[in-house]
Amino acid sequence: EVQLVESGGGLVQPEGSLRLSCAASGFSLTRYWMSWVRQAPGKELEWVANIRQDGSEKYYVDSVKGRFFISRDNARNSLYLQMYNLRGEDTAVYYCAREDTHYDSSGANKYHLDYWGQGTLVTVSS
Amino acid sequence: AIQMTQSPSSLSASVGDRVTITCRASQAIRNDLDWYQQKPGKAPKLLIYAASSLQSGVPSRFSGSGSGTDFTLTISSLQPEDFATYYCLQDYNYPRTFGQGTKVEIK
Numbered sequence: 272e273v274q275l276v277e278s279g280g281g282l283v284q285p286e287g288s289l290r291l292s293c294a295a296s297g298f299s300l301t302r303y304w305m306s307w308v309r310q311a312p313g314k315e316l317e318w319v320a321n322i323r324q325d326g327s328e329k330y331y332v333d334s335v336k337g338r339f340f341i342s343r344d345n346a347r348n349s350l351y352l353q354m355y356n357l358r359g360e361d362t363a364v365y366y367c368a369r370e371d372t373h374y375d376s377s378g379a380n381k382y383h384l385d386y387w388g389q390g391t392l393v394t395v396s397s
Numbered sequence: 398a399i400q401m402t403q404s405p406s407s408l409s410a411s412v413g414d415r416v417t418i419t420c421r422a423s424q425a426i427r428n429d430l431d432w433y434q435q436k437p438g439k440a441p442k443l444l445i446y447a448a449s450s451l452q453s454g455v456p457s458r459f460s461g462s463g464s465g466t467d468f469t470l471t472i473s474s475l476q477p478e479d480f481a482t483y484y485c486l487q488d489y490n491y492p493r494t495f496g497q498g499t500k501v502e503i504k
Contacts, residue, residue, distance in 0.1 A: 318495065
């Protein structure tokens with residue numbers, strides 16, 4: 272059974288740092304791109320970042336560039352999100368999600384988020 | 398970034414109703430669009446990918462259509478367990494962007 276379990280959330284002061292982890296089980300992390308998605312209280316979902324299977328490609332939403340860093344340890348079947356210089360607007364539930372592959376009409380790889388963790392809450396407040 | 402606009406923001410419907418939710422992209426995104434369902438306090442669940450492909454295990458009353466800039470999610474006969482918030486997501490380019498959500502409530 273595929274499972275994703277996030278941890279590391281909590282209360283942090285503005286300008287503080289936090290590292291989120293996502294432990295994967297039931298599948299081999301080496302085969303998949305992985306994403307982080309967040310949701311502020313009462314708000315819509317926001318895609319945050321993703322990382323290629325071997326870590327060689329990473330993409331971020333503009334609002335976190337230079338402050339958040341996604342990484343992975345395939346040997347440990349784990350995904351991470353290191354967050355620096357946290358702001359109030361970073362307060363959210365953070366989900367990790369697996370990206371499964373499908374192919375578009377030209378045969379190019381495309382991805383969809385097929386499994387999600389239960390989320391971990393990050394609260395940025397003094 | 399591509400803006401995704403869903404309509405309506407919320408709707409009230411009865412069990413057995415046909416429900417249609419629309420998602421419009423600010424530029425053409427081919428068919429690179431997914432639909433997710435989220436219930437309160439839970440993680441989102443994938444329903445449809447590539448605009449019209451039904452995810453394994455999802456009931457066939459859910460269907461998706463569209464390409465370019467206009468997409469729809471249809472629930473052919475609303476069931477009690479379908480009351481939730483629905484989001485579209487474009488994966489045409491980075492950053493990926495979600496719609497603002499459509500909350501489906503009981504009439």
